[in-house]
Amino acid sequence: xATQSRVAGEPQDQEDAMSHQILLGAILRLGxxxxxxxxxxxxxxxxAAIVVAFVLVxxxxxxxxxRTARRRLALMTRGNxxxxxxxxxxxxxNLTMSSNNDLQAQGVGTVATAVRQSRAGNTLSTIEARGxxxxxxxxxxxDDLSFEVKPGHVTGFLxxxxxxxxxxxxxxxxxxxxxxxxxxxxxxxxxxxxxPLREVGALLEAKAIHPGRSAYSHLRMLAxxxxxxxxxxxxxLDLVGLSAVALQLVGNFSLGxxxxxxxxxxxxxxxxxxxxxxxxxxxxxxxxxxVRNLLRRLASEGRxxxxxxxxxxxxxxxxxxxxxIGKGRLIAEMPIDEFTSRSSQCYVRVRSxxxxxxxxxxxxxxxxxxxxxxxxxxxxxxxxxxxxxxxLHESIVLSELAPQSASLEEAFIExxxxxxxxxxxxxxxxxxxxxx
Numbered sequence: 450x451a452t453q454s455r456v457a458g459e460p461q462d463q464e465d466a467m468s469h470q471i472l473l474g475a476i477l478r479l480g481x482x483x484x485x486x487x488x489x490x491x492x493x494x495x496x497a498a499i500v501v502a503f504v505l506v507x508x509x510x511x512x513x514x515x516r517t518a519r520r521r522l523a524l525m526t527r528g529n530x531x532x533x534x535x536x537x538x539x540x541x542x543n544l545t546m547s548s549n550n551d552l553q554a555q556g557v558g559t560v561a562t563a564v565r566q567s568r569a570g571n572t573l574s575t576i577e578a579r580g581x582x583x584x585x586x587x588x589x590x591x592d593d594l595s596f597e598v599k600p601g602h603v604t605g606f607l608x609x610x611x612x613x614x615x616x617x618x619x620x621x622x623x624x625x626x627x628x629x630x631x632x633x634x635x636x637x638x639x640x641x642x643x644x645p646l647r648e649v650g651a652l653l654e655a656k657a658i659h660p661g662r663s664a665y666s667h668l669r670m671l672a673x674x675x676x677x678x679x680x681x682x683x684x685x686l687d688l689v690g691l692s693a694v695a696l697q698l699v700g701n702f703s704l705g706x707x708x709x710x711x712x713x714x715x716x717x718x719x720x721x722x723x724x725x726x727x728x729x730x731x732x733x734x735x736x737x738x739x740v741r742n743l744l745r746r747l748a749s750e751g752r753x754x755x756x757x758x759x760x761x762x763x764x765x766x767x768x769x770x771x772x773x774i775g776k777g778r779l780i781a782e783m784p785i786d787e788f789t790s791r792s793s794q795c796y797v798r799v800r801s802x803x804x805x806x807x808x809x810x811x812x813x814x815x816x817x818x819x820x821x822x823x824x825x826x827x828x829x830x831x832x833x834x835x836x837x838x839x840x841l842h843e844s845i846v847l848s849e850l851a852p853q854s855a856s857l858e859e860a861f862i863e864x865x866x867x868x869x870x871x872x873x874x875x876x877x878x879x880x881x882x883x884x885x
Contacts, residue, residue: 575600575722575753576621580630583616583777590616592777593630598755598770600721603748605768605785606757607861609869613777614757615653618726622651634722646675650715651724655707655731660700664691664710667699671717685713690739704731712740723747725756729763741767761858773861775868785857792863794855796827797836800848807845814839825849 576598583591591613598604608614619625621632623639634642634649642648658667668682686692689709694702699710708731715723725744729737744767748754758764764771771788773781781788789795801807804826811818816831828836833852840847855863 576632576634576755577636578617578621578630578632581617581620581627581632582629583613583620583625584628590777591620591627594774594777594779595630596772596779596782598753598772600751600753601748602770603744603754603756603768604770604772605764606755606772606774607761607764608757608774608780609865610759611776612774612865612868614774615726616777617774618651618653618724618755618757621724622649622653624653644675644718646671646677646718646720648718648720649722649724650718650720651726652708652711652715652728653724653726655704655711658699658707658710660698662699663696664699664702664713665695667710668713668717671714675718677718681717681719685717688716689713705733705736708732709736712743721751722753723755725754727758728756729758729760737763761856761861765857771857773864775865778868780864780868786854788864789855789857789860792855792860793829794859794863796829796853797831797833798825798849798851798853799828799836800825801840801846802848803845806843807840810839810843810845811836827853 578597579595581591581594582589594613594617606614606617616625617632620627621634621639631638639645639649662670664686665682668685669679671677672679672682683692686695689712691706691709691713694706699707702710708728712725712728715725728744729740732740741763744754744756748769756764756768765785768785771781771783771785772779773788798821799807808818808826811828811831814831814835816836817829819827819829821827831839833850837847837850839845
């Protein structure tokens, strides 16, 4: 039966083959006789089919940045899965989520939000230096420096000229390679971050922008290369007060305007870690106050804010933590109140109608007493509570008992006295401008 079916079908197959041969021969005869139009049409149709197939494959396949971001996200969240339906950044406020939402559609927005989740859960340190060392030839700019900058605080980065502050920030941002040791952001080196601009923003040099570009075109270029929507560019220009001059060339900007543009660039990716090197240089009084309030607001949103400055009075109003270095080495890392309380400039001002009895009693208890021009005495080496107990025991009347804290400037000068690279009377031999 199968043989009969095969034999019965053979005439049909032969007819089909013959038809194909006739059609092919007709096409070839048309070409031979000079009818090239048909061959051109067929060639165009073949090329169009290939292009359509290529486009369909590209649409189905994620882009290379998206695939890279997903691989990095898998490594970041391994062992710490996100519950289905939960936003990774739920409960962590930020400047805007519009850029994250746009990236979600491309499969890359979850990188930044996963970092926010880690920051919210305190599972990763934000900036961490361990044994960080950097040499420029014979010059040791950073010397075995270790510290940690945590989220939710404005951390002041203080040190004399030449202490290594700028060099340390360059090492954090991957602009220089350490001679030894390491520094990480969110537990990874800067070059290993999936989308750096969306995880850490920095203002290190306000004029490090092409002078022939406008403020808008500069930020737009950065946004396009990091999959950040155009609306974020306009939002940042408005935030820093440059909307009216957005189309002016950066080369015509003043130092203060350059600082504002640098701040907009640092905030463009809505990062959780921010570094600012002397951000208030060139700003007027209103601009300085604006930067102060902005930094404190960013820290209150759960971000890590690391800022260097030589203006101690301004840092006292802005920072609540300090990292103090001198000649590349760590001097102090603590809350600012603790740092100032350790200064020898702290004392207790005491007034009493019985100073002739109080003075020797304090000295006998081990305190240091000095007379002040206004008739009071300054007491060091004994706290206000202990002074009050002593005067009660001795039945001495007090009219004033006021602890006096050292200013940040006084505490800073005292702590860095032995770590100055340059002095007003003479420069230390072998000085260098590196690491200022």
